[in-house]
Amino acid sequence: MGEVSRFWRESAHRYRLVAHKCGNCERTFFPPRDVCPICHRESVGKMKEVDLSGKGVIESFTVIHEVPSPFVRQRPYILAIIKLDEGPSLTAQIVDADPGEVEMGKRVSAVFRKIAQQGSAGIIQYGYKFVLA
Amino acid sequence: MSDVYIVGAGETKFGELWERSLRELAVEAGLRAIENAGVYSRDVQVLYGSNSLAGIINGQENIGALLSDFSGIAENNIPAIRIEASTASGGAAVRQAYLAVKSGEYDLVMVGGVEKMTDVFGTELIDLTSSVLDREWEAFFGATPAALAAISARKYMSDFNVEKDALAMMSVNDHLNASKNPDAQYKNKLTLEQALNSVSVAEPLNMMDCSPVSDGAAAVLVASENYVKKHKLDGVKILSSADAQDYLALHSRKSLYTLESAKVASRKALERAKIKIDDVSFAEIHDSYSIYGLMELEDLGFAQKGMAKELVYEDIKLNGRIPINPSGGLKAKGNPLGATGVGQFVEAYRQLKEKAGERQVKDPRYAMLHNMGGTGSMSVVHIVGGE
Numbered sequence: 001m002g003e004v005s006r007f008w009r010e011s012a013h014r015y016r017l018v019a020h021k022c023g024n025c026e027r028t029f030f031p032p033r034d035v036c037p038i039c040h041r042e043s044v045g046k047m048k049e050v051d052l053s054g055k056g057v058i059e060s061f062t063v064i065h066e067v068p069s070p071f072v073r074q075r076p077y078i079l080a081i082i083k084l085d086e087g088p089s090l091t092a093q094i095v096d097a098d099p100g101e102v103e104m105g106k107r108v109s110a111v112f113r114k115i116a117q118q119g120s121a122g123i124i125q126y127g128y129k130f131v132l133a
Numbered sequence: 134m135s136d137v138y139i140v141g142a143g144e145t146k147f148g149e150l151w152e153r154s155l156r157e158l159a160v161e162a163g164l165r166a167i168e169n170a171g172v173y174s175r176d177v178q179v180l181y182g183s184n185s186l187a188g189i190i191n192g193q194e195n196i197g198a199l200l201s202d203f204s205g206i207a208e209n210n211i212p213a214i215r216i217e218a219s220t221a222s223g224g225a226a227v228r229q230a231y232l233a234v235k236s237g238e239y240d241l242v243m244v245g246g247v248e249k250m251t252d253v254f255g256t257e258l259i260d261l262t263s264s265v266l267d268r269e270w271e272a273f274f275g276a277t278p279a280a281l282a283a284i285s286a287r288k289y290m291s292d293f294n295v296e297k298d299a300l301a302m303m304s305v306n307d308h309l310n311a312s313k314n315p316d317a318q319y320k321n322k323l324t325l326e327q328a329l330n331s332v333s334v335a336e337p338l339n340m341m342d343c344s345p346v347s348d349g350a351a352a353v354l355v356a357s358e359n360y361v362k363k364h365k366l367d368g369v370k371i372l373s374s375a376d377a378q379d380y381l382a383l384h385s386r387k388s389l390y391t392l393e394s395a396k397v398a399s400r401k402a403l404e405r406a407k408i409k410i411d412d413v414s415f416a417e418i419h420d421s422y423s424i425y426g427l428m429e430l431e432d433l434g435f436a437q438k439g440m441a442k443e444l445v446y447e448d449i450k451l452n453g454r455i456p457i458n459p460s461g462g463l464k465a466k467g468n469p470l471g472a473t474g475v476g477q478f479v480e481a482y483r484q485l486k487e488k489a490g491e492r493q494v495k496d497p498r499y500a501m502l503h504n505m506g507g508t509g510s511m512s513v514v515h516i517v518g519g520e
């Protein structure tokens with residue numbers, strides 16, 4: 001039961017790529033956070049939800065061969081850190097591409113996919129992955 | 134405030150110790166430290182147990198009580214607390230002991246670090262060790278510690294024009310030193326060729342770029358100046374202690390290859406010790422992945438950013454300008470998470486007392502010890518030695 005609630009809690013932000021923007025310094029944060037690490041208490045109550053475009057650039061990536069248990073069926077897969085056009089970076093898989101096509105600096109865009117089968121209950125989780133733009 | 138000394142140190146062999154339990158390992162290391170110091174366990178005033186993942190790997194929490202009970206000191210009602218700072222738990226626990234003694238509250242503190250990793254294996258263990266990352270925003274999407282190290286490595290190699298050889302040399306150096314350490318997990322020397330041709334874990338990192346799965350325990354006794362004098366003990370001074378934090382997730386940091394936590398903690402540690410980086414005789418660094426070894430050489434202050442490649446072929450050797458990981462490091466001595474940082478003190482103690490045998494660093498004066506949590510979310514740096 002604990003596993004179910006843990007994964008539902010964050011799902012809206014994962015499904016829609018919703019970030020938080022600080023009303024004090026205008027910086028955008030993803031994953032969302034309730035306190036701006038620059039403005040601290042000046043930001044309290046001023047963090048507003050904003051939609052991200054889902055477009056960005058590959059900062060760096062890897063092809064994972066030694067995978068964790070929820071991802072055995074996907075082995076090997078490409079994992080990247082992507083810098084979004086709105087500023088923040090995130091960690092996500094790159095799919096529908098051969099490792100040979102993936103390069104640092106290439107543009108990517110978000111798609112909504114199945115992520116993995118989590119935990120002993122085998123709950124299927126969904127979220128963002130990225131494809132080459 | 135009191136000066137702080139290590140007065141005894143002991144550890145188990147590191148490795149895949151299938152037949153040994155968490156509590157057996159911890160007790161063995163603790164007893165060795167007690168025997169080494171020549172004190173009695175009932176003299177210990179508080180026990181700090183460091184451990185990273187026993188809750189999910191072994192299904193055992195309440196580690197402080199477990200260690201206190203089976204080391205026999207629960208009988209004496211000596212308090213015991215677990216210190217957890219992910220893979221920096223060991224360094225963090227020694228720092229708590231340092232602060233406790235320095236404040237005057239305690240005169241003799243036991244630090245015992247232990248990890249029993251081989252109770253789980255394969256893809257399951259990779260999932261559990263990924264809990265040192267941000268579970269919701271990194272591991273959820275398939276990130277592992279190795280994968281994030283690999284992401285740092287690719288960007289680093291590209292931006293600074295560094296070849297795979299330079300990374301592999303960290304592992305080659307670790308294995309060579311470990312071949313002279315009876316406590317090490319691996320005794321085999323590793324050639325550059327073997328390192329480069331090992332199987333891929335997360336490109337561009339191979340198996341020989343990654344620290345192994347290890348069981349093991351390490352313990353040190355930390356004492357006040359008064360205690361050392363009163364009992365005529367022969368200690369090694371902890372000259373300074375510092376720690377620093379960075380964002381939990383790699384994607385939230387300013388750079389994919391700069392360890393801000395290591396930069397800040399090492400600067401503070403050097404400043405507090407009133408020494409310069411050039412005064413350091415040798416260092417034990419947290420090279421859980423070969424790329425971290427290079428990043429740390431830079432961020433701890435031994436090289437400019439992007440220039441560690443100039444140190445890894447000669448300078449870091451046991452007889453080089455700045456010997457790195459005389460113990461064999463995380464790659465070859467082994468990396469039993471919660472014990473790793475305490476094990477660095479065991480090595481420093483032996484080196485500074487010139488009792489490190491075949492791997493003895495020549496005329497050591499100051500050791501820098503760097504223990505890191507996660508992918509760099511925390512660093513603990515100590516300077517040991519002097520006077």
Ligand SMILES: [Zn+2]
Nearest residue numbers: 022025036039
């Ligand atoms: Zn702000």
